[in-house]
Amino acid sequence: MKYKNLIDNMTLEEKASLMSGKDFWTTVDIDKHGIPSIFLADGPHGIRKQAVASDHLGLNESIPATCYPTAATLANSWNCQLAKLMGNYLGREAVSQNVNVLLGPGTNIKRNPLCGRNFEYFSEDPYLSGSMASSLINGIQSNGISACVKHYVANNQEYRRMVIDTIIDERTLREIYLTPFEMAVKNGKSKSIMSSYNMVNGxxxxxxxxxxxxILRKEWEYTGVVVTDWGGSNDRIKGLKAGNELEMPTTSGETDQEIKTAIETNNLDETILDENVNRLLELIFDTSEIYKSNKHTSFDIENHHKMAQKVAEESIVLLKNENKLLPLKSKEKIAIIGDFAKSPRYxxxxxxxxxxxxxxxxxxxxxxxDFNYVGFEQGYNRYGKKSIKLINKAxxxxxxxxxxxxxxxxxxxxEVEGIDRNHMSIPDNQVQLLERLNExxxxxxxxxxxxxxxxMSWDKQTNAVVHSYLSGQAGARAILNVITGKVNPSGKLAESYPYAYEHVxxxxxxxxxxxxxxxxxxxFVGYRYYDTVNVPVRYPFGYGLSYTSFAYHNIEVNEKEVSFEIKNTGDVIGAEVAQLYISAKNSKVFRVNKELKGFQKxxxxxxxxxxxxxxxxEYTFRFYNDTTNEWEIENCDYEVIIASSSVDIKLTEIINGIGTEINTNYKREELKSYYSGQVxxxxxxxxxxxxxxxVPTAEYDFYKKKRMIIDYNxxxxxxxxxxxxxxxxxSYGVLFANKVLHIIGKHSTANVLIMGVYHQPMRGLSRMTDGAISWGQLDGLIMMFNGQFFKGLITFINEGRKKSKKKKGKKRGRINDRNNK
Incomplete structure (x- = not known):
């Protein structure tokens, strides 16, 4: 261990104290051992460091920082160099705010379009997700701090996210959901990883x-730190044994005592604690080094704003352009309509x-x-309330x-953390406005x-569609630059757009x-499903138009690489994203039609x-054989496909006989749907x-009709x-309050109430309240909920007294320490 001497000189209490937060965002510092506190801040697309009262859900305002395009937007650039550059800018701002660990990027797969947090994730494809995440991490960490790739793993819904159990087969887990994290560890060298709230297979x-x-420690040889998502620790001792170093936020010393007791009762080997402490110390000292210099100064706001604009410009996707309407000609009379033009959604x-x-x-x-601008109208109410008056004015x-x-x-x-969407539609009042304008x-x-x-069933009523996604604070100018032709659009979709949700x-x-x-x-997620079973989509994965055109020629393939030529056949400069897909032929195991395995802009x-x-x-030809529990390359023919999107094939070539013979327990007659792709x-x-x-039972375990035993989860x-x-x-009181808040227009507070309280497990009432409710008090509440009202009430009161007495004791101790100094 790197810090063995230091650890040997620490008491058990000191070592245990490092394993959870000092407060909401910082780790514990121990002055006598020279161990500083480090700051962890939200930051997938901009730094969210709160100056005063801390919370995890965005209630309290943070220090101003550049808001870059979100991961869902950045992925549309298909530009790893750009992602690395944006990461470098993010890292610089983090250093300027004395942040040690930036909590991002989010690298979960877009399994379903209704996941409320999809805007924070890159793609439905693991290779694209992993490539972009690795590049962003490299950029962030080039500043001497740590990125924190999240949420590990199979966290693909927001509803009941803190307790849901993801039931998934090993091959799917490996090939789809773990691969981007593998790339983030191996290629991005992420110094920290955030574990997800959910369970995986129980x-x-x-x-x-x-x-x-x-997988993480042995197979990927990861030596960094695992931090829980905030309030995401279930059993601290089990987590420690698995190698989860840091629990966040603070537990006011309660889990420190659990660790100490576990060691004293031989339920935990102290060497396991020491190993966890050693890895955390490495992160602490490594990310504190930059602050010994004078480099952590302010950043250039205008320069960073321009960087946000550059990322947005490369990430905007032109979906439709009838009769080459765009770019707009100068002096055309332009009307701007829509609330988002005045108050952008970014x-x-x-x-x-x-x-x-x-x-x-x-x-x-x-x-x-250079427009002949004739005016602006709001056109619609932002939150869906219909108004004929606004439409008529537009x-x-x-x-x-x-x-x-x-x-x-x-x-x-x-679109918000903690809440999934109910449908794929944009608000009806906006579609109604479009219909009237089309007329x-x-x-x-x-x-x-x-x-x-x-x-996007409404797109037939348009002449052109420019998809900006969530383009950050400089997105408005980036959009106008694309519309006017100052920038030739080069973004490509990082996810498929189906004709109907039922097709997902x-x-x-x-x-x-x-x-x-x-x-x-x-x-069979995203294009892997649509392409395999020939389900047409409105806009395919990898799709995006340009103001110029491209031709592909002269493909050459060997066992190491594929090469080809691209020509700009139009009359303006432009960027094309060439995409490499691999299709296995005559495989013994079921396969998707083709998989993205490389790209270049x-x-x-x-x-x-x-x-x-x-x-x-290493990712090009492999599949995970869950019969042998190994990654293998099957001996079969592979079609090498060069494409402009998942359905726009430009060049193909066959490689014969790569790989080895495989053994599999798959039986075609037992897995007919998977072999056909009809899943x-x-x-x-x-x-x-x-x-x-x-398959485990998916329903609640009621002991009688509509009644259950309440526990920590x-x-x-x-x-x-x-x-x-x-x-x-x-329970019903929280739900009622949520409805009232929506009625009076307090949508943000209503959403926070649902994601922060309504779907919070009982353990979170203690772990996320900074000690306001102790674990003992929580036991009292659970007793009350389970029918032991008076016993639970007495427990709650007594445990509250213990907590108060303990706090007073700590306060006296701090006063004595200061007096002694």
Whole structure:
């Protein structure tokens, strides 16, 4: 161990104290051993460091920082160099705010378009997700601090996220959900990882020895720190044994005592604690080194704002452009309609919300463009309330224009951490507005702002669609630069846009409603499903238009790489994203039609030709054989596909006979749906065959009709099933308060109430309240909820007295320490 001498000189109490937070965002410092405290801050796309009262859900304002485009937006750039550069800028700002660990990037797969946190995640594809995450991590950590890739693993729904059990087969877990984390560890060298709230196959992720030890520590040789998501620790001793060093936030010393007791009673080997302490100390000292110099000064706000604009420009996706309407011609009469033009939708909500240094909005900057601008109308109420008056005013303005720029999308309370969407539609009042504008006969350009796939059945009523995703604080100018042709759009979709939600492979198994969520679709996520079973989509994975055109020629393949030529056949400079897919032929195991295994973004002058080479790597041909529990390359023919999107194939070549003969327990007759790809409605029996064991019961365990035993992992929502009225009153009271808040327009507070209280497990009432409710008091509450009202009340009162006495003792101790000094 690197810090063995230091650890040997520490007491058991001191070592245990390091294993949980000092407060909401910092670790414990021990002055006599020279151990500083480090600061962990939210920061997937901008630093969220709170200056005063701390919370995890974005209630309190943070120090101003640059709000960059979200991960869902950045992924559309398909530019790893750009992601690394953005990461470098993020890291610089983190250092300027004395942050040691930046909590991001989010690297979970977009399994289903309704996941409320999709805006924080890169893609439905593991290779693209892992590539972008690795690059962002490299950029962040180049500043001497740590990134923290999250949420490890299979955290793909927000509903009941803190207690849901993800039921998934090993091959799907490895190939789809773990691969981006593997790349973040091996290629990104992430110094820290955040474990997810959920369980995987019956065990909490931070206690899961298979995930934490077999895969992360042994197979990937990870030596960094694992930190829990805030309030995400279930059993501290099990977590420590699995190698979860840091529990956040503070537990006011309660779990420190648990660790001490476990060692004293031989339930925990002290050497395991020492190993965890050693890894945490390495992170602490490593990320504190930069602060010994004078480099951690302020950052250039304007320069960073321009960087946010550059990222947005490369990430905007042109989805439709009838008759080459865009770029707009100068002097055309332009009407701007839509609330998002005045108050842009540029980021998500929840723990990632950034307090921007400045915000560009369309109306404030429109005069800088060569338009004949005729005016603005709001057009719709932002949060969905219908108004014929607003529509009529917008239509009246449209009559004066040649082209309408219509800004629409999802509001900030529709896409939010902790809450999944109920449907894929944008608000009806916006669609109604579009229909009326289309009836005017004027040309309509839609600027769409949202963080994940939406139903776009309305696009037939448009002449052009520019998808900005959530483009950060400088997005408004980036959008106008694309619309006017100052920037040639080069973004490509990092997720598929289906015609209907019913076409999504996981639609019948999302979200898990009670105990568990079953990943019955297996490998067939996103384009892997649509392409395999020939389900047409509205806009495919990897799709995006340009103001120029490209031609592909001269493919050459060997065992190490594929090369080919791309020519810009248009008359303006432009960038093309060339995509490498691999398709295994005549495989013994079931496979998807093709998988992304490489990509390269190429900038070309008009008429210019470039040779592009994409090397093969360890991920190119492999599959996970759950018969042998090994990654293997099967001996079969592989089609090497070069494409402009998952459905726009440009060049192909076959490589014969790579790999070795394999053994598999798969039986085609028992897994017919998986061999055909028809996985939208998998039977319980077939899913159990894939799992290799019985599927756990997904429903609540009621001891009688609509009544259950409340325990530490029961949520506030589940209290409506508790034995005593006090629990039911608490649960329904929270729900009632939420409805009232929505009625009076307090949407943000209402959402926080749902994600921060209603779906909070009982243990979170203690772990997330900074000691306001002790674990002993929690035991009293649970007794009351389970029918032992008076016994529970007495316990709650007595434990409260103990807590107060303990606090007073600590306060006296601190006063004595100061006096002695």
């Amino acid at each position: 065990t909490h992720t931070n206690e899961n020895m298979h995930l934490m030890q077999d 980021q998500g909500a929840g723990s990632s919300i950034v307090n921007p240094t400045k915000i560009d909005d369309t109306l404030s900057i429109i005069d800088g463009y 239509v009246k303005l449209a009559d004066r224009a040649d082209v309408i720029l219509l800004y629409i999308g999802l509001d900030e309370y529709s 005017t006969g004027k040309k309509v350009v839609v600027i769409l702002s949202c963080g994940s796939a939406v139903d 492979s996981s639609a019948s198994n999302f979200p898990g409603q009670e105990v568990s969520v079953e990943y019955r679709e297996g490998l 190429v900038l070309l002058e008009p008429g210019e030709t470039k040779k592009v080479t994409i090397p093969f790597d 939208a409605d998998i039977s319980l029996k077939e899913f159990a065959t894939l799992l290799g064991e019985n 029961s949520t506030v929502e589940q209290l409506k099933y508790s034995k005593r009225w006090i629990g039911r009153f608490f």
